[in-house]
Amino acid sequence: xxxxxxxxxxxxxxxxxxxxxxxxxxxxxxxxxxxxxxxxxxxxxxxxxxxxxxxxxxxxxxxxxxxxxxxxxxxxxxxxxxxxxxxxxxxxxxxxxxxxxxxxxxxxxxxxxxxxxxxxxxxxxxxxxxxxxxxxxxxxxxxxxxxxxxxxxxxxxxxxxxxxxxxxxxxxxxxxxxxxxxxxxxxxxxxxxxxxxxxxxxxxxxxxxxxxxxx
Amino acid sequence: xxxxxxxxxxxxxxxxxxxxxxxxxxxxxxxxxxxxxxxxxxxxxxxxxxxxxxxxxxxxxxxxxxxxxxxxxxxxxxxxxxxxxxxxxxxxxxxxxxxxxxxxxxxxxxxxxxxxxxxxxxxxxxxxxxxxxxxxxxxxxxxxxxxxxxxxxxxxxxxxxxxxxxxxxxxxxxxxxxxxxxxxxxxxxxxxxxxxxxxxxxxxxxxxxxxxxxxxxxxxxxxxxxxxxxxxxxxxxxxxxxxxxxxxxxxxxxxxxxxxxx
Ligand SMILES: Nc1ncnc2c1ncn2[C@@H]1O[C@H](COP(=O)(O)OP(=O)(O)OP(=O)(O)O)[C@@H](O)[C@H]1O
Ligand SMILES: [Mg+2]
Numbered sequence: 001x002x003x004x005x006x007x008x009x010x011x012x013x014x015x016x017x018x019x020x021x022x023x024x025x026x027x028x029x030x031x032x033x034x035x036x037x038x039x040x041x042x043x044x045x046x047x048x049x050x051x052x053x054x055x056x057x058x059x060x061x062x063x064x065x066x067x068x069x070x071x072x073x074x075x076x077x078x079x080x081x082x083x084x085x086x087x088x089x090x091x092x093x094x095x096x097x098x099x100x101x102x103x104x105x106x107x108x109x110x111x112x113x114x115x116x117x118x119x120x121x122x123x124x125x126x127x128x129x130x131x132x133x134x135x136x137x138x139x140x141x142x143x144x145x146x147x148x149x150x151x152x153x154x155x156x157x158x159x160x161x162x163x164x165x166x167x168x169x170x171x172x173x174x175x176x177x178x179x180x181x182x183x184x185x186x187x188x189x190x191x192x193x194x195x196x197x198x199x200x201x202x203x204x205x206x207x208x209x210x211x212x213x214x215x
Numbered sequence: 216x217x218x219x220x221x222x223x224x225x226x227x228x229x230x231x232x233x234x235x236x237x238x239x240x241x242x243x244x245x246x247x248x249x250x251x252x253x254x255x256x257x258x259x260x261x262x263x264x265x266x267x268x269x270x271x272x273x274x275x276x277x278x279x280x281x282x283x284x285x286x287x288x289x290x291x292x293x294x295x296x297x298x299x300x301x302x303x304x305x306x307x308x309x310x311x312x313x314x315x316x317x318x319x320x321x322x323x324x325x326x327x328x329x330x331x332x333x334x335x336x337x338x339x340x341x342x343x344x345x346x347x348x349x350x351x352x353x354x355x356x357x358x359x360x361x362x363x364x365x366x367x368x369x370x371x372x373x374x375x376x377x378x379x380x381x382x383x384x385x386x387x388x389x390x391x392x393x394x395x396x397x398x399x400x401x402x403x404x405x406x407x408x409x410x411x412x413x414x415x416x417x418x419x420x421x422x423x424x425x426x427x428x429x430x431x432x433x434x435x436x437x438x439x440x441x442x443x444x445x446x447x448x449x450x451x452x453x454x455x456x457x458x459x460x461x462x463x464x465x466x467x468x469x470x471x472x473x474x475x476x477x
Pocket of ligand 1 (some may be wrong): 228231233251252253254255256257258259260
């Protein structure tokens, strides 16, 4: 197995890794906001239901959630045509939406009521206050915890292999198991480090951008 | 006709009755100082006036128009509350400026958002926004901060922040401007610059309701003084009447405590 051959195969796996990462992010970021509003709702039943759900999702391993979402439709409902990849995306999205929701909630609740009231007494509408006053302060506050969580997501994508989705580590594992090649395993590390490195730079840039005010 | 009539305001939090029937009225151009010990309900009263809380009983009447009547039992919707609360302005103890906006933008933001609701906003956008900007600059000048227009709140001292907050409230042209202990969060050396601005407003006959612990200021600047204790109005009159000839024992004791501290 030559270097380029391995690289190409690993890149194929990495494509899946990136796809899981991107889809989860795109779906879980807004869903997390909805969950956050649910857990801050004035309707007590909705609030408790959401909080219990978040507690469960954050309390059990993501691997278990992937198994459940993969097997329950197949075994309980005899539905077999769901692609493995979708099961992974559903499991990741639910899991990460719950983690994100807690970050959002912390950010929104901590932007003290007072900013909201300051807008109210100036006659602003609720949505004006949220979008023009609160949102940017929330973004600034959650940037650091968000970047931690998102970097964890990069590495969690490796869990997809438990239901045989060929992300990059699974590909490298095959090289070790069938061709007795050990170096591709180390090589995958380079992909992760590059990915995380780019994300770190990106978040650093955003943080700088929002450095002009204190929230 | 008084500009503001507050009639029998009762406010309960759960079973605790915080305001027990507060009534007073205020003439156009007068400034009212509200004094009273901690927990007597001063902040709650201002919050009821500004519709941040809804009173359980009573009426609020501005220029003869009933803005709030608890016996109507209507659930006021956001839109109607927005209109009503614009009769009042509120300056908070801790300023609550918007941290991501400059001093000038803090003052103009709400006006700009409101201007979008004008029918002619699309056609006259430029002139309207320029007018708001100019008014903002004038207000900054009025509070002595013309040179700070592009500063962000964290780059300003507490006293400067509070002066921006006053300008921000004035930008909405409220009928009655309320202050909740505007200098309590400030270092002593910064209180004067804020009090000077408020005195300037009083000289221009701005109608104001000022909750304050600054007794000297209340005596010199206010046209009326109201002493509150445990959710009731104990004394209401001119500064001379309240400070020099208080009719109630409770007022006397409160004032004595203050003159000892001072
Ligand atoms: N949201 C609330 N829920 C329950 N109790 C409240 C609430 N807001 C105020 N109170 C109570 O109402 C009473 C009056 O409070 P308020 O803040 O109006 O007093 P204050 O006169 O402004 O006092 P201070 O001089 O300390 O600012 C206090 O006993 C307070 O604990
Ligand atoms: Mg108070």
